[in-house]
Amino acid sequence: MYQKAYGIIETLAPLHVGASAGEESGNLNLIFRDQFTQTGIIPGSSIRGRFRADMRQEKTGQVDNWYGQEAIPNEKDSTTEALVKFEYASIVWIPVYCPNQPVVRVSCPALLRRYQKITNKPMKEFKPYSYYGKKTSSTLFFNLGFLPLKKEDKELKDYIPEEISNRNEYLVLIVNDSEISMIHDMALYRQSRVALEANQKKAKTGAFFDVEALPEGTIMTFPLALKKDGQDGLVQWNKFVQDFKISANKDMYFGGLESIGFGRTKVTLHAVEEK
Amino acid sequence: MGTLQQGLQSLKQDLKNELNIEVKDTQPVEESIIMPSPEQVPMMYRAQVSGRCSLQYGKNQKDLDRWTEEWVYPNKKDEPSYQFKKPQLALDDGVYRFEIEFPWRVFSNCGQDSIFRPVIGKDGIPFIPGSGIKGLFRRLLEWADISDDDKRTIQNYCGTADKPATLRFLRAYPLGDWAQTKRVTPRNKNEEIRYQMVDICHPQQKKQVEGGGRPQAIALISFYKPTFVFELSSIKPLGLTEWQHIEQLLRKALNQGIGGKTSNGYGLYNAPQDKNLYPLAFHLFAKGVSPLLRNDEPEFRPNLFKATLRGHVSRLLGGATNNVDTVKIKVNQLFGDNSPGSLQLYWETLPEFLTMGTYGRENTPIYENQGILYLDVKKNNNNQDIAFLQKVMEFAFIMGGFGKSWRRVYHPDFMNYNTRAIGCHWWGSWQKPDQPLNINNPQQLTQFLNGLFNTCQQYLNINNNQQYINNWRESWHPQNVKVFSKVVAKSELITLFHEDKFKYTPAIGGKNRGDKRPKYVSCVWHRMLPIENNQYLEIMTVFRGDNQLWNGQKANFEKEITERNFGLTWGNKN
Numbered sequence: 031m032y033q034k035a036y037g038i039i040e041t042l043a044p045l046h047v048g049a050s051a052g053e054e055s056g057n058l059n060l061i062f063r064d065q066f067t068q069t070g071i072i073p074g075s076s077i078r079g080r081f082r083a084d085m086r087q088e089k090t091g092q093v094d095n096w097y098g099q100e101a102i103p104n105e106k107d108s109t110t111e112a113l114v115k116f117e118y119a120s121i122v123w124i125p126v127y128c129p130n131q132p133v134v135r136v137s138c139p140a141l142l143r144r145y146q147k148i149t150n151k152p153m154k155e156f157k158p159y160s161y162y163g164k165k166t167s168s169t170l171f172f173n174l175g176f177l178p179l180k181k182e183d184k185e186l187k188d189y190i191p192e193e194i195s196n197r198n199e200y201l202v203l204i205v206n207d208s209e210i211s212m213i214h215d216m217a218l219y220r221q222s223r224v225a226l227e228a229n230q231k232k233a234k235t236g237a238f239f240d241v242e243a244l245p246e247g248t249i250m251t252f253p254l255a256l257k258k259d260g261q262d263g264l265v266q267w268n269k270f271v272q273d274f275k276i277s278a279n280k281d282m283y284f285g286g287l288e289s290i291g292f293g294r295t296k297v298t299l300h301a302v303e304e305k
Numbered sequence: 306m307g308t309l310q311q312g313l314q315s316l317k318q319d320l321k322n323e324l325n326i327e328v329k330d331t332q333p334v335e336e337s338i339i340m341p342s343p344e345q346v347p348m349m350y351r352a353q354v355s356g357r358c359s360l361q362y363g364k365n366q367k368d369l370d371r372w373t374e375e376w377v378y379p380n381k382k383d384e385p386s387y388q389f390k391k392p393q394l395a396l397d398d399g400v401y402r403f404e405i406e407f408p409w410r411v412f413s414n415c416g417q418d419s420i421f422r423p424v425i426g427k428d429g430i431p432f433i434p435g436s437g438i439k440g441l442f443r444r445l446l447e448w449a450d451i452s453d454d455d456k457r458t459i460q461n462y463c464g465t466a467d468k469p470a471t472l473r474f475l476r477a478y479p480l481g482d483w484a485q486t487k488r489v490t491p492r493n494k495n496e497e498i499r500y501q502m503v504d505i506c507h508p509q510q511k512k513q514v515e516g517g518g519r520p521q522a523i524a525l526i527s528f529y530k531p532t533f534v535f536e537l538s539s540i541k542p543l544g545l546t547e548w549q550h551i552e553q554l555l556r557k558a559l560n561q562g563i564g565g566k567t568s569n570g571y572g573l574y575n576a577p578q579d580k581n582l583y584p585l586a587f588h589l590f591a592k593g594v595s596p597l598l599r600n601d602e603p604e605f606r607p608n609l610f611k612a613t614l615r616g617h618v619s620r621l622l623g624g625a626t627n628n629v630d631t632v633k634i635k636v637n638q639l640f641g642d643n644s645p646g647s648l649q650l651y652w653e654t655l656p657e658f659l660t661m662g663t664y665g666r667e668n669t670p671i672y673e674n675q676g677i678l679y680l681d682v683k684k685n686n687n688n689q690d691i692a693f694l695q696k697v698m699e700f701a702f703i704m705g706g707f708g709k710s711w712r713r714v715y716h717p718d719f720m721n722y723n724t725r726a727i728g729c730h731w732w733g734s735w736q737k738p739d740q741p742l743n744i745n746n747p748q749q750l751t752q753f754l755n756g757l758f759n760t761c762q763q764y765l766n767i768n769n770n771q772q773y774i775n776n777w778r779e780s781w782h783p784q785n786v787k788v789f790s791k792v793v794a795k796s797e798l799i800t801l802f803h804e805d806k807f808k809y810t811p812a813i814g815g816k817n818r819g820d821k822r823p824k825y826v827s828c829v830w831h832r833m834l835p836i837e838n839n840q841y842l843e844i845m846t847v848f849r850g851d852n853q854l855w856n857g858q859k860a861n862f863e864k865e866i867t868e869r870n871f872g873l874t875w876g877n878k879n
Contacts, residue, residue, distance in 0.1 A: 043475060043476070044426075125428075127425070127427075127428060127429045128347060129347040129348070129350075129372075129375035129378065130347045130374075130375035130378060131347075131378070132378070132386070133387065133428050133429070171345065171346065171347060171350075173350060176340075176345065219426070220417065221415065221424060221434060221436070222415060222416040222417055223436055224416070225440075226440060228444070228446075228447055229447060230644070230645050231565070231645055232644045232645055245426075245427065246426060246427040247427055247428075281398070281399055281400075281538075287436075288469075288470075288473055289435075289439065289463070289464060289470035289472065289473050290434065290435035290436040290439050290473075290474055291434065291435030291436075291473060291474055291475040291476045291536075292435075294473075294475065294538070
């Protein structure tokens with residue numbers, strides 16, 4: 031029924047998808063989180079919106095074909111169903127900076143299982159505190175305490191997407207599902223922002239808020255699916271890739287605060303081979 | 306514990322016998338979290354209390370050193386483990402980059418810690434977020450010399466509430482060793498690693514001018530002579546020419562300095578191109594005892610100019626009126642308090658003129674330098690402020706020096722004294738040919754100081770009021786200070802400071818017998834002002850001071866001065 035595919039997002043700048051300044055009366059703008067692991071996500075709608083807008087910019091005339099035709103006033107049955115479906119992006123690995131230890135990319139079984147399902151990799155058990163890479167000590171500090179590095183799991187190498195930069199530079203570590211949210215919160219990028227007076231470097235009264243974002247170097251994944259049968263016959267993955275003009279990878283911007291450098295990412299798409 | 310175990314065993318047995326339920330011994334839960342030693346917790350995650358982490362405890366900076374080292378996470382070369390490498394500049398894959406080398410420090414603050422520090426980004430590397438750069442760029446809209454065409458484009462680039470911005474200000478990041486690692490070998494010690502990003506803020510006006518107040522040496526983090534790469538991208542593809550124009554505009558915007566403390570010269574990368582923007586300029590030569598950072602690392606710090614001028618304005622105005630509030634309001638207007646001051650200052654070290662060294666048996670760190678000091682008053686850009694600051698600048702130059710140990714003449718030049726370096730020596734020329742500094746004899750000095758006293762009163766709109774702030778130690782009023790001077794070929798008074806009876810008089814030497822380092826601020830200024838024919842006007846300024854600090858030596862000290870034929874140049878006889 032569907033041709034399956036997935037995307038890998040590597041953040042090249044802090045990424046904020048969540049409440050923006052105008053929408054909250056408070057002054058801490060949080061990112062959206064997945065309700066089970068409490069880790070950051072990009073909703074499917076945001077991904078779809080960006081993909082659609084980018085395709086529109088490429089002017090291939092294929093936007094309506096892929097994303098569905100909007101209703102034409104006074105014309106019956108003028109809408110069509112989209113051929114491409116998006117789901118939310120979740121974290122595969124999040125880099126955690128903590129003073130006095132190397133930067134570590136962290137994940138948990140729940141997040142890796144989603145990645146495994148999306149990519150159709152063989153089933154695997156993810157054991158907390160297993161790691162892959164060169165370790166410099168047997169424990170690491172995260173803000174909930176000290177965690178042990180137990181067994182090296184060489185198979186984890188297959189769970190580090192191939193296209194990301196500095197793929198083997200960082201140690202990767204699995205923690206418990208119950209621990210990931212705290213470690214994730216420690217890893218988030220936070221910035222206090224303040225508006226200054228137009229003529230002097232002095233804060234405007236009340237113009238002060240905080241924003242949080244996923245840090246640079248976060249690896250995320252999202253599934254997408256193509257309907258197999260479109261109105262004009264068989265839908266082909268290659269055709270989508272062609273119309274979207276994505277070759278190996280593509281710089282894309284997600285979320286808010288784009289004009290001040292948030293949201294820049296590198297996206298790669300892959301078709302899933304059916305077994 | 307034994308009883309509990311026994312109780313559980315018997316409960317198990319009962320369950321088995323009566324209900325036929327088998328209870329298995331459970332495996333102990335695997336400990337995922339190791340009991341930490343509190344000492345292993347990184348300093349950045351510790352409470353700022355004494356005994357845990359106190360970054361601002363000046364006497365013992367072990368906590369600060371450890372905090373810094375943990376942050377840097379040094380590699381084998383003791384440089385930061387994580388650094389940015391130089392990327393391809395200009396347009397590359399949709400991102401436009403250019404780099405800027407800063408001649409001195411750049412300070413930015415994330416507003417999130419107990420110590421002023423920049424935003425920490427990927428892998429712990431500090432950087433400047435795009436928001437600050439965009440803000441600075443947008444400010445160009447306020448500039449008078451930006452064409453209307455450019456203003457429209459800038460507005461487009463930055464966006465409005467209804468229209469999204471077309472430019473993306475990605476960020477500015479430092480290349481290479483952002484902590485500025487330096488290896489030093491202190492005297493009688495092994496080689497040590499110092500990180501020059503650890504900066505110092507050292508307010509001492511209260512102590513020096515008003516009397517009282519405790520010296521503080523506040524640590525902060527600033528980039529030291531960084532090279533930053535600025536990154537931009539755009540929603541719509543732009544041609545190279547347009548990018549180059551944007552770079553030009555952004556460079557112009559950056560001329561006003563990025564980050565904080567710009568009035569001190571932080572964050573400025575370029576000598577003011579348009580000299581008219583700075584109505585005052587002074588070409589200065591200097592040597593003296595070097596200021597030190599918190600870790601005793603010497604550094605020539607251009608912010609010494611602002612500190613010296615601020616102190617002098619307080620002294621001078623404190624002698625012109627007895628209204629403390631009036632003085633403080635004026636001083637804060639010019640130099641800033643909770644809001645920025647109107648004075649802008651830029652010190653341009655001329656190429657290859659700064660040298661650092663040591664002097665004497667104690668290896669006192671010293672500097673030699675040459676450069677141009679530019680001054681401007683941005684707000685209320687009226688001539689009154691400029692004219693006043695010109696006079697204050699002359700006063701600072703004539704009467705003492707700038708920076709550390711400015712109350713004393715430079716010992717290596719004026720006395721055979723090999724223990725340590727003391728003092729500083731400044732000479733130079735006024736950039737404005739129509740206003741030369743004509744002080745060549747005591748009469749001209751009297752004239753200058755009388756004129757200055759009147760200028761101060763006029764500046765405060767006061768007519769011949771003889772009141773002054775008499776509980777400040779250095780109010781500049783004839784009742785509070787005496788100035789002696791004489792034309793000499795070499796110093797005739799410097800030896801006085803080294804006579805036993807004066808050396809240990811707190812009002813002169815600044816210390817009691819037995820003190821290793823000066824404990825008090827001296828009530829005496831000593832200057833060898835270079836004048837024509839390779840001579841000097843030797844000037845000794847003596848403040849009334851506290852009787853106790855003088856130890857009954859004031860009359861003796863003045864007697865020694867007059868016996869060497871120094872005349873009273875300014876101030877009342879008694």
